[in-house]
Amino acid sequence: MEVLPTVQGKGAPTLKDIAREAGVSLATASVVVNGSRSDSEVRVGETTRTRVLEVADRLGYSPNVMARALKRVRLNSLGLSFHYLNPVDAIADHYGATVLKAVIGVAYDAGYNVTHFHKPWHDARQSAVGFRDQGIDGFLIISPAPHSQLVSGLASLNIPIIVLSSSFNQLAAPSVDVDNSKGARQATEHLVELGHRRIAHVMDYQTQFDTISRRDTFLSVMAEHGLMVPENFLQSGVPHVDKDMLRYLLGLPNPPTAIFTTNDWIASRAVRVARNLGVRIPEELSIVGFDDSPDARAADPPLTTIRQPLLEMAETATRMLIRMIEGEFIAPKTVWFDPELVVRESSGPPSASRAAK
Amino acid sequence: MEVLPTVQGKGAPTLKDIAREAGVSLATASVVVNGSRSDSEVRVGETTRTRVLEVADRLGYSPNVMARALKRVRLNSLGLSFHYLNPVDAIADHYGATVLKAVIGVAYDAGYNVTHFHKPWHDARQSAVGFRDQGIDGFLIISPAPHSQLVSGLASLNIPIIVLSSSFNQLAAPSVDVDNSKGARQATEHLVELGHRRIAHVMDYQTQFDTISRRDTFLSVMAEHGLMVPENFLQSGVPHVDKDMLRYLLGLPNPPTAIFTTNDWIASRAVRVARNLGVRIPEELSIVGFDDSPDARAADPPLTTIRQPLLEMAETATRMLIRMIEGEFIAPKTVWFDPELVVRESSGPPSASRAAK
DNA sequence: CTGAAAGCGCTAACAA
């Protein structure tokens, strides 16, 4: 029976062991075991090499990452810091799961592993310092708060970082984001082209950057078309669209014929509440969301929405990080991804009677 | 060739730096900086101690985890291996996000961080060896396949591991799971008590362990009550309940008056398809799910379901792992969590006409 | 109370 290697620290075979066993020097063993230099094939004789490899295999050797790290080689390890502090909810689930999937996939393919860092962000400058020696090569910061000191802190320490989904100005690091403004424009123009004139907007009550950008663009586009948006057409969900809000909106003297919401989660809630209120969609009310999350398909009727290519975005961010880590210079700019209008069944032309002023 | 600076190589102050700066020896600095022995308070003079601390603070010192690890101290780091290979879908989203939240929360409170490991599982024995020196103290394995070699491999290496959501027999490690059998019993008996006699079951087409256990218990309970389950009342979603299946089920000479599904996702699909088919729920058809995921609440009507305390389960698993890592012996048994029947609006007594044979 | 010294496992000059 083979001798089972044990946990690190409990006598796992070391390079020294295999060197002794194979009758070569430590250095030779090292070179063989991790084809260090490209010319290593030449450096070590074929017989020696196979012998060493054989021993390494027999002993169940695997290099001690920690020791290797001490030599200031890259650790091939990414830090990931999610910034959705909210309790798990429908949005966070999908967003987080998608991002995680992308990051892990790309990292794995590139030979990196990813570890979570969730130290408290208050006192972020301090945290940043703490991260430095945690043994990661770079950080991916997911959706940090607008003025996150974590970003500036890490950046000032010269740690490679990429920011995802939070591309405010003056960001001290490269970032990846969807073009929220373009998406909001697509949504608004879609509705306008269908003939809607009275369009309401419902946003999350949290003042995230993307949320604001979507609302502002909505307002600009409406203005460009000479359409007025009454003050009370601008609502905030808490964070869902509740019956009262919708009833209020639809009970106005000149009710909206369409609603553009800041995300699919809110939109799908709105659809459901509307249906329970006996409002037919899209005949009596059009609703357009944002994200194209599973909520959009699951809604009944399925949502017209703005697709955000989250998976690709996260993959791109991860690749950028790895390139930075591997020495490439990447300017602290934002890579914008184009959103895409996905027309499903929750939007249509306003009915003649309602469209009439 | 140049060696690119890694995060930690960036000229961060070392213990040596602070020792020199404070005019003490390396050893003293070490003792002060990480109150090593319980009697360290005594070991170092108060003045020296404050001076060292002050310098450390001023220089922004933080210990190099890698170097410390070399000394075979615990690394305070957990490995996490998710086993949901499927593309991100609604179930995986919520399951994964909840587990991750629990694990990270508990780990953080205990001063551990968590890193993802997703090396290929085929060739698991090999992978296990590879994990050993990755610098983690223990592994949390989420929902491994029934005969995962990863589990046995890791176990044989004597690495502390805990398995979540996959408690088949002969497991070589402690595990945490919901009592699927009890849950299926609650669901089935709920339906029987409401007066249902013809109950169908729809499961995922994947043969996961929990799925099988739920179906088998459903059958046992039905048998205990002397109720027959025709062969064609046992269906598999692909993985959703499609129109045809439901139409088939309801079109049978003696159609079921209720359906118990293997999870909420399938149940919520079923509810929606039924509604589109013009079937009223629960008057004409009762549907009971499993999990109490967000899908259950989001369904219309909201689902009666079996609540699985996933967050607590994952937290418990993490705590167990940490206890193992810290030296406590934990027997390789399963800790079962009780499921709980949550009655909402998707279940009710069968209507008189349909209940009649 | 404090310092000197010996490594942890590995890599990379530099020798041979």
Added chain:
DNA sequence: TTGTTAGCGCTTTCAG
């Protein structure tokens, strides 16, 4: 082609 050697930053006896 191979071996020797000097650390990486830290902890920890063991002497002063």
